[in-house]
Amino acid sequence: MQEIIQISELTKTYESGFQALKGVSLSIRRGEIFALLGPNGAGKTTLISIVCGLVNASGGKVLVDGHDNVRDYRKARSRIGLVPQELTNNMFDSVWSTLKLSRGLFGKARNDALLEQILRELSLWEKRHDRIMDLSGGMKRRVLIAKALSHEPDVLFLDEPTAGVDVELRRDMWNMVRRLQQRGVTIILTTHYIEEAEEMADRVGVISQGELILIEDKDKLMQQLGTKQLSIQLQSPLSQLPENLRSDALELADDGYSLVYTFDAQCEQTGIAELLKRLDQAGIELKDLHSSQSSLEDIFVGLVHKRRDEQRTGAAQ
Numbered sequence: 001m002q003e004i005i006q007i008s009e010l011t012k013t014y015e016s017g018f019q020a021l022k023g024v025s026l027s028i029r030r031g032e033i034f035a036l037l038g039p040n041g042a043g044k045t046t047l048i049s050i051v052c053g054l055v056n057a058s059g060g061k062v063l064v065d066g067h068d069n070v071r072d073y074r075k076a077r078s079r080i081g082l083v084p085q086e087l088t089n090n091m092f093d094s095v096w097s098t099l100k101l102s103r104g105l106f107g108k109a110r111n112d113a114l115l116e117q118i119l120r121e122l123s124l125w126e127k128r129h130d131r132i133m134d135l136s137g138g139m140k141r142r143v144l145i146a147k148a149l150s151h152e153p154d155v156l157f158l159d160e161p162t163a164g165v166d167v168e169l170r171r172d173m174w175n176m177v178r179r180l181q182q183r184g185v186t187i188i189l190t191t192h193y194i195e196e197a198e199e200m201a202d203r204v205g206v207i208s209q210g211e212l213i214l215i216e217d218k219d220k221l222m223q224q225l226g227t228k229q230l231s232i233q234l235q236s237p238l239s240q241l242p243e244n245l246r247s248d249a250l251e252l253a254d255d256g257y258s259l260v261y262t263f264d265a266q267c268e269q270t271g272i273a274e275l276l277k278r279l280d281q282a283g284i285e286l287k288d289l290h291s292s293q294s295s296l297e298d299i300f301v302g303l304v305h306k307r308r309d310e311q312r313t314g315a316a317q
């Protein structure tokens, strides 16, 4: 089976009546790194919590490695490791006993060599006898990751793994995620940081107000990212574009005073030199030029706003 997680038509209405998920369907491919982006309150944690069995869905279905996460919850959960947003360690336990207990809870045979490897990779080995309450905030977060890995999950959920962590921990985290992927672990991370998704993810999903509004290969998004725009201000307005300048890439603004040329910034031939030559030939005088680049952030913000506007208009009708 190529998909390790299949989520169909998932809905969640909290007791307050708030609808946090409105029919989310999503398949996660085995071995991929999937980044779930979304503004505060979009439903990311709710989605993850349902898949991990911490919150009950109101409707829909989740299969983890083919196992229904409600009917067959033991098998489903044993495949999953979760690094939650909030610290959930027992502060009086030592690092080592926390890990041992966590592995034991999943019914896994004792494996001290594995736990040692996990702790070493997270630079926690020297701290294994320390009580969790005596660790720094960053170290506590590392313990959460170690715990989530202790039962050798096939899928690792990281909920806002790098929110508020320092640069070093962020780098370590990214390296660890890559190593895990090389070992065949599927990673799903939620993040507010667009650059994290750019750096890490194979695919990106955008969730807004409980709906998944985009799922795309990261590389395709990066192609969009490579798109640049050149804005050309004109001395005098044009009523229309001259024949030899008409193309899909060039647009005349409604007031006739500016042109916008869209080009692929990663391409060697941007076509700008040719465009300027043709403008000159057509006797069009320029006043000013400036270029801008659309980023994944622009795409993301644009999508989320568009969706909100659509919903507002829909609600008003």
Ligand SMILES: Nc1ncnc2c1ncn2[C@@H]1O[C@H](COP(=O)(O)OP(=O)(O)OP(=O)(O)O)[C@@H](O)[C@H]1O
Pocket: 014, 015, 016, 018, 020, 038, 039, 040, 041, 042, 043, 044, 045, 046, 047
């Ligand atoms: N137990 C609850 N009862 C009522 N509403 C809840 C509950 N938990 C979450 N919500 C609401 O559901 C919505 C989605 O919350 P969720 O935590 O899933 O968002 P998120 O995308 O993870 O946000 P953030 O990025 O801020 O962590 C929010 O409006 C939140 O207030």
